[in-house]
Amino acid sequence: MQEKLKNTELFTALGDDALSLLANYFKVVNHKKGTILIHAEKVEPYFYILETGIARAYSIGENQQITFWFGQAGDVLLSYNSYINNKPGYENIELLEDSVLYQIHLRDLFELYNEHLPLANWGRKIAERELIATEKRLIDRSFKDATERYRDFIVQSPDLIKRVALKHIASYLGVTQVTLSRIRAACK
Amino acid sequence: MQEKLKNTELFTALGDDALSLLANYFKVVNHKKGTILIHAEKVEPYFYILETGIARAYSIGENQQITFWFGQAGDVLLSYNSYINNKPGYENIELLEDSVLYQIHLRDLFELYNEHLPLANWGRKIAERELIATEKRLIDRSFKDATERYRDFIVQSPDLIKRVALKHIASYLGVTQVTLSRIRAACK
DNA sequence: GCCCACATTTTACAAATGTTAAAAAATAGA
DNA sequence: TCTATTTTTTAACATTTGTAAAATGTGGGC
Numbered sequence: 001m002q003e004k005l006k007n008t009e010l011f012t013a014l015g016d017d018a019l020s021l022l023a024n025y026f027k028v029v030n031h032k033k034g035t036i037l038i039h040a041e042k043v044e045p046y047f048y049i050l051e052t053g054i055a056r057a058y059s060i061g062e063n064q065q066i067t068f069w070f071g072q073a074g075d076v077l078l079s080y081n082s083y084i085n086n087k088p089g090y091e092n093i094e095l096l097e098d099s100v101l102y103q104i105h106l107r108d109l110f111e112l113y114n115e116h117l118p119l120a121n122w123g124r125k126i127a128e129r130e131l132i133a134t135e136k137r138l139i140d141r142s143f144k145d146a147t148e149r150y151r152d153f154i155v156q157s158p159d160l161i162k163r164v165a166l167k168h169i170a171s172y173l174g175v176t177q178v179t180l181s182r183i184r185a186a187c188k
Numbered sequence: 189m190q191e192k193l194k195n196t197e198l199f200t201a202l203g204d205d206a207l208s209l210l211a212n213y214f215k216v217v218n219h220k221k222g223t224i225l226i227h228a229e230k231v232e233p234y235f236y237i238l239e240t241g242i243a244r245a246y247s248i249g250e251n252q253q254i255t256f257w258f259g260q261a262g263d264v265l266l267s268y269n270s271y272i273n274n275k276p277g278y279e280n281i282e283l284l285e286d287s288v289l290y291q292i293h294l295r296d297l298f299e300l301y302n303e304h305l306p307l308a309n310w311g312r313k314i315a316e317r318e319l320i321a322t323e324k325r326l327i328d329r330s331f332k333d334a335t336e337r338y339r340d341f342i343v344q345s346p347d348l349i350k351r352v353a354l355k356h357i358a359s360y361l362g363v364t365q366v367t368l369s370r371i372r373a374a375c376k
Numbered sequence: 377g378c379c380c381a382c383a384t385t386t387t388a389c390a391a392a393t394g395t396t397a398a399a400a401a402a403t404a405g406a
Numbered sequence: 407t408c409t410a411t412t413t414t415t416t417a418a419c420a421t422t423t424g425t426a427a428a429a430t431g432t433g434g435g436c
Contacts, residue, residue, distance in 0.1 A: 059327050066330045068323060080323070084316045090324060113309055120308035121301055127315035128272050134322045135256060135268070136278060139247050141329055142254045142362055145392075166414065174330055179393055181415050334423080354384065367423055369385050378436085385430070394421070402413065 008074035010049075013125065018118040025112065026102040031095050038079045038093035043086060045106050048077040053099025054160070056168055057091045067168040070160055076126055082106070096164060146175045147183050196262035198237075201313065206306040213300065214290040219283050226267045226281035231274060233294050236265040241287025242348070244356055245279045255356040258348055264314055265289070284352060334363045335371050 011019060028051075031037065038044045040059065050071050057069035057077075071077055071093075081089035083106060113120045140149060150173055154161055160169070170180035199207060216239075219225065226232045228247065238259050245257035245265075259265055259281075269277035271294060301308045328337060338361055342349055348357070358368035 059331070061331045064331075066327055068327050068330075080316060080320050084313065084320065090327065113312070114305065117302065117305055117308055120305055120312060124301070124308060124312035124315060125272065127312060127319050128268060131315050131319040131322060132268050132272065134319060134326060138322060138326050138329070139254055139256050139278065141326070142256075142359060143247070143249045143252075165412095171330060176394060177414075178395080178416085182393090185415075353382095364424060365384075366386085366425080370423090373385075380435090381433095383430100383432075385428100387426100387428080389425085391424070392422085395419085396417100398415105398417085400413105400415070402411105404409100404411080406407100406409085 010074055010076075010126070014122050015118055018116060018122065021112065021116060022104075022119065025104045025108045027104070029101050029103045031099050031101065033095055033098050035095045035099075036092055037077060037095060037101075038089070038091060040079075040090055040092045041088050042079075042082075043088055044079040044082045047083065047104050047106055047109050049102040050075050050077060051100040051102060053095055053097040053101075054163055055093055055095050055099070056164070056172075057093045058168075058171075059090050060092065065171065067171045070157070070164065070168075070172065072159065076130075077101070096168075141174055146173060146179060147186070149173045150180065150183050151187075198262055198264075198314065202310050203306055206304060206310065209300065209304060210292075210307065213292045213296045215292070217289050217291045219287050219289065221283055221286050223283045223287075224280055225265060225283060225289075226277070226279060228267075228278055228280045229276050230267075230270075231276055232267040232270045235271065235292050235294055235297050237290040238263050238265060239288040239290060241283055241285040241289075242351055243281055243283050243287070244352070244360075245281045246356075246359075247278050248280065253359065255359045258345070258352065258356075258360065260347065264318075270294070284356075329362055334361060334367055335374070337361045338368065338371050339375075 014022070026049075029048075037048065037055070038057075050073055052073060055071040055075075055077055056067045057071070058065045058067045068091075077093050079089040079091060079093075081087050081091075109123075113123055140152070144152070153169065153173060166180060166184075167177045170177040173180065175183075202210070214237075217236075225236065225243070226245075238261055240261060243259040243263075243265055244255045245259070246253045246255045256279075265281050267277040267279060267281075269275050269279075297311075301311055328340070332340070341357065341361060354368055354372075355365045358365040361368065363371075
């Protein structure tokens with residue numbers, strides 16, 4: 001495993017032995033830009049950690065896709081409904097750049113969770129951190145207008161602004177692409 | 189612990205020994221309607237499970253409160269930022285009815301998590317389920333208009349519609365009370 | 377029963393955002 | 407480089423939602 005990944009916030013909390021135990025099960029995989037790693041209509045049996053690249057999670061409606069999450073280096077890519085309920089999910093995950101990932105089968109991961117306490121607590125923290133981030137975004141949808149959300153996004157995710165198509169950022173912020181364009185024109 | 193609580197989805201997954209271990213640490217507490225159980229500006233050291241009653245979590249902005257979560261019997265009440273980061277949170281939790289709760293100190297809960305594997309995995313599932321629910325709500329904010337969200341809410345939470353003030357439901361749905369009133373008038 | 381405090385609805389108007397279509401700009405491939 | 411495709415912007419108009427204030431409804435205490 002790359003040193004830089006070991007130093008992400010997600011891994012520093014794990015002890016060395018938990019880390020090397022986990023590393024035994026990880027398989028490094030490469031995927032091209034455009035790969036759909038997780039399909040909403042399937043039970044997806046893998047848990048991924050992104051080493052390099054950018055990903056987006058999106059749901060498909062009648063006339064549109066809604067991007068509701070972006071993943072960057074060190075983030076976990078997962079179909080939560082597969083993981084928890086062993087059922088197809090609501091999210092697709094697409095790689096927006098050529099990517100390197102660590103892959104582990106959910107079967108193996110759950111076995112580790114049931115054998116190794118620090119890992120079980122590590123899995124708990126992954127979900128808890130994601131929950132806090134998601135709740136804050138939900139709250140921001142009410143407290144802040146689209147312009148404020150866009151400004152915050154620029155500050156908090158400067159990499160994403162540079163590397164992700166604006167149409168995806170628009171739906172992530174909860175507006176249409178036309179509205180985002182207007183906001184950007186007004187900000188100049 | 190009440191039988192009915194043991195039969196909630198949250199507890200049936202736990203084995204009997206994990207349940208009785210947990211029960212040793214729970215203290216039953218009663219609180220009046222209106223009690224603010226969790227304060228956003230404080231590190232709150234307790235984890236609660238609601239036995240009877242209804243609660244809401246809300247954040248305070250400049251001119252308004254936003255209710256972003258409702259808790260019913262069997263749900264966990266918690267300041268996630270206290271729990272995970274040992275820092276003050278973004279959420280207040282208010283009891284909307286006289287309530288009976290199980291209370292455990294975070295110190296004790298973390299000790300259990302570090303000793304007892306089934307409990308650590310139970311804690312993981314609590315956060316994961318909450319995450320799925322929150323992500324779905326965030327996605328619904330984009331896919332569905334306020335009228336559809338209100339109709340869904342009536343179907344999915346018939347108890348809350350009866351027992352919670354509409355001003356709280358309005359902000360939970362992401363609209364003002366005026367808009368909710370208009371929706372309700374149109375639905376008649 | 378009456379009054380008070382609070383919740384909800386209604387109204388009129390303003391602001392923000394969506395929709396559709398088209399033009400302009402950027403990007404990828406041959 | 408040139409073309410084809412996709413992305414982004416712009417425009418005009420429709421719709422939804424917000425704001426502020428007044429009116430109405432509701433429940434508890436005296």
